[in-house]
Amino acid sequence: MANFTSVDASLEGRxxxxxxxxxxxxxxALNLLEGADIQFKRENRLDIALVKNLPIALIFLPAADIPTFVGEGQVDLGITGWDQVQEHDAGVRALYRARRFSGEITPEEEVAHNGRGSGCETVLDLGFGGCKLQVQVPQNGIYQSPKDLVGKNIGTSFVHLARKYFANLELEADSANTQVGGQPAGFTGKLRTKIIELSGSVEAACALGxxxxxxxxxxxxETMKAAGLKAIDTVVESSAILIKSRGPSNPELVDLIATRIRGVITAQKYVLCQYNIKRSSLIEASKIAPGKRAPTVTTLDEEGWVAVSVMVEKKRLAPIMDELSKIGAHDILALHSTVGRAYPPYTPKSLPSHSIMSNTTPTPSRTIDGEVRWQSKIYKAIVTPIHFVTFLLSLYLIDSHYRAQRYRQHASGANNQNERPWLHRLLYQQRLSPYDWVDDHQKPSSSQSTNATHRHEAKTRYAGGGPRSAKEASGPWFYRTKMDAFMIHFVLTPEAGAVQIPAILRGEQSPPSGSAIGSKDYSKRPVAVILGGGYDDAGIDIIMExxxxxxxxxxxDPTQPAPPLGPKYGKAMVARIKELLAQLDKDGKMDEEKVHWY
Ligand SMILES: Nc1ncnc2c1ncn2[C@@H]1O[C@H](COP(=O)(O)OP(=O)(O)OP(=O)(O)O)[C@@H](O)[C@H]1O
Ligand SMILES: O=P(O)(O)OC[C@H]1O[C@H](OP(=O)(O)OP(=O)(O)O)[C@H](O)[C@@H]1O
Known part of the structure; x- marks a missing residue:
């Protein structure tokens, strides 16, 4: 039972x-909330849970009651079935019709109430909970069509929808009789068919008489079949929906939740399908699984073979995998859902070298040869800590090197520099780095003026730069050379991107995040989304959608030919990004939702 009184105060403003x-x-519904980063802890037996990271309170209610609470405006938002909203709507209409019949309200007042509906507005279809509300009769009984049931006993939990359905049937039957007998027809509010309200196990009602x-x-x-019933008509087709009240307390927050949930649904709808295939079959394969834009194709080391990644609608995955295997695709793998098939069945020899499976398939020495596995355990036990310590040490050395360099270069002017100016210049070639923050009250020297001003402008526009704190602003002349001054937020997977990027674009100040990388300064909205080489078309589509x-x-989108991975790669890509952004800015194209290759 809900313990509303004890948490009354904490609901304030939520x-x-x-x-x-x-x-x-x-x-x-709980999965959706988790995907949308709505964090809460529900105490045992308590039907209210306060959300930790947003001003929201979750109220746990039976699906059938949610339209009433939302429709009356006591609750702002809800997840329930479309069938339940329809049932509530039919109930509200029936109530006003009854009042009109009893003379309590006028026909005009009834029309006005009906015009306002049930008070629930559909925000979006959630894509699960698909089902049909159907009229069912015993398989071997005497009833063949819905009109055979007029005047009979009907068991249901959806009494209002059932009444409406049979009222229409009776009206149809009566008007047919009118045409024959010449009597006036019209629904009087008295139903001849008897609607019996049942709260569960409705399917047993016929067998039990x-x-x-x-x-x-x-x-x-399955339930219908097991109970010896068959469907003879459909009253309503339903799926789960997000509904809101007419006047929610915080419409912006409603929009925000809707956007996040939409992102989760998009990400859930698709899987990334990867396979290896002969280049000669590529066109045929692209017809079977064209992807949202185009498949991503990577050349394999084995002559004539390519690896393909493509986004596929989850519900079409199985037939698509079958079709692909028929035309000779090997090692078909569906990512994000851990569904995979290998055609022909996997043997180490049958894999093309460096195929897409090589990362995920255990190497023979690890899976087949027990002795090697034993050796590798000892090897790992010794080498792993060495790697770990070496890694930490190298991080420490790199960090202290650059920290010292920044201090040497920029600590309150030349007086504080440890080296002589000529030695300093020789060693560090003092110049602004691409990601520098240039202090507002510290104007660049004339020799740097054009570039630095341009950089300063670019920095302000692209990265929302500037000092991160008052201490930093009044502190020594300070350069930030790390990427996070430029990069606001870093996304690790397409699914995370589908939730996080929309939140940032909407201007949320604390969007969900799965990575510590980036300045996390959301005070200015980002001006570009830079897609890394790790995302293929399918992943990009998920986020963009x-x-x-x-x-x-x-x-x-980094789709232009790039230098091989190595020291030059990063520099080249950053230079291209900057060049492209400057060009787009110059052409006035920073406000267009478009993909540009760099
Ligand atoms: N078999 C089903 N398949 C898919 N969705 C269903 C199915 N049965 C019900 N639903 C959806 O779930 C909603 C809630 O139904 P469900 O029977 O689970 O509710 P409940 O709150 O547990 O009620 P009850 O106690 O009457 O079973 C329905 O209104 C419908 O939208
Ligand atoms: O077509 P099926 O996949 O078999 O599902 C249909 C059953 O699911 C629902 O009942 P539920 O199991 O929720 O329990 P209930 O009968 O107590 O409402 C519905 O009322 C049917 O009985």
């Missing part, structure tokens, strides 16, 4: 969000 407390929609037919939900059809229409911004 958006109330109703979530199904049990049943078919419960787990999927309680009802002649039922109106109940069907998904797989979720971010569509939020803020027009250039998306920089």
């Amino acid at each position: 958006l109330l969000f109703a979530v199904p407390k049990k049943g078919r929609l419960n787990q999927a 309680v009802a002649d037919g039922i109106v109940d939900l069907v998904e797989s059809g 979720a971010s569509k229409g939020i803020k027009p911004i250039p998306w920089l």
Whole structure:
């Protein structure tokens, strides 16, 4: 039972969000909340949970009651089934119709109330909880069509929708009779069909002689079949939806949640399918799985073979994998859902060298040869700590080297420099780095003026730069040479990007994050999304789809030929990014939602 009084005060200022407390929609709704980074801890038996990272309180309610709470405006937002919203709507209409019949309200007042509907507005379809509310009768019984059930007993949990359905049937039957007998027809509010309200196990009603037919939900059809029933009509097709009240307390927060959930749904809808195939079959394979834009193709070391990554709708994955294997695709792998198939069945020899599976498939020495495995354990036990310590040491050395260099170069002018100026210049070639923050009250010298001013402008625009604290602003002349001054936020996976990037583009000040990299300064919105080489078209599509229409911004895609990975790679890519951004800025294209290659 809900303990509302004890948490009353803490609900103050929070958006109330109703979530199904049990049943078919419960787990999927909780998964969505987790994906949207809505963090909460639900105490045992308490039906209210305060969200830790947003001003939201979750209210756990039966799915059937959620439309009532949202419709009445006591709760701002809710997840429930479309069928439940329809049932609530039919109930509200029935109530006003009854009041009109009793003379309590006028026909005009009834129309006005109906115009306002149930008070619930659909925000978005959540893509799960798909089912149909169907009229069902005994498989071998005497009823063949819905009209055979007029005047009979109907068992259901959806009494209002069932009443509406049979009222229409009766009206149809009566008007047919009118045409024959010449009597006036019209629904009088008295239903001849008897609707019997049942709260569960509705399918048992016919066998037990309680009802002649039922109106109940069907998904797989297993329950119906097991109860010896068959469907003869569909009343409503349903899936889970996000609904909001007419006047939510915080419309911006409602939009934010909707955007995050939309991102999660997009990411859930697709999987990344990877496979190896002969280049000669590539065109045929692209017809089977064209991806959202185009498949990403990588040449393998084995002559004539390529590795392909492509985004595939999850529900079409199995037939697509079958089709691909038919035309000779090998090592088909679906990422993010851990579903995989290898054609032909895996043997170490059958793998093309350096194929996409080589990263994920254990090497023979690790999986087949027990002795080697034993040796490698000892080897690992000795070498891993050495690697770890060496890694930490090298980080320390790099950091202290650059820290010392920054101090030497910039500590309150030349007086504080340890070396003589000529030696300093010789050693460090003092010049601004691409990511420098140039202090506002410390104007660049005339020899640096054009570049530095340009850089200063670029910095302010592209990175939202400047001192991070008052101490830093009043401190010694300080250069920030680390990438995080330029990069606000770093995204690790397409799924994370589908949630995090839309949040940042919307201007959220504390968007969800899975990485410590980046300045995390969200006070200015970013001006570009720079896609790294680790994302292929499929991954990029997932993020872009979720971010569509939020803020027009250039998306920089590293699809041009690049130098091989190595010391030159980073520098070259950064130079290209900067060059492209400057060009887009010059051409006035920074406000267009477009992909540009760099
Ligand atoms: N078999 C099903 N398959 C998919 N979705 C379903 C199915 N049954 C119900 N639903 C959806 O889930 C919603 C909640 O139904 P469910 O029976 O799980 O609720 P509940 O709160 O547990 O109620 P009850 O106690 O009556 O079972 C339904 O309104 C419908 O939208
Ligand atoms: O077509 P199927 O996949 O078999 O699903 C249909 C069943 O699911 C729902 O009941 P639920 O299991 O939620 O329990 P209930 O009968 O107590 O409502 C519905 O009322 C059906 O009985």
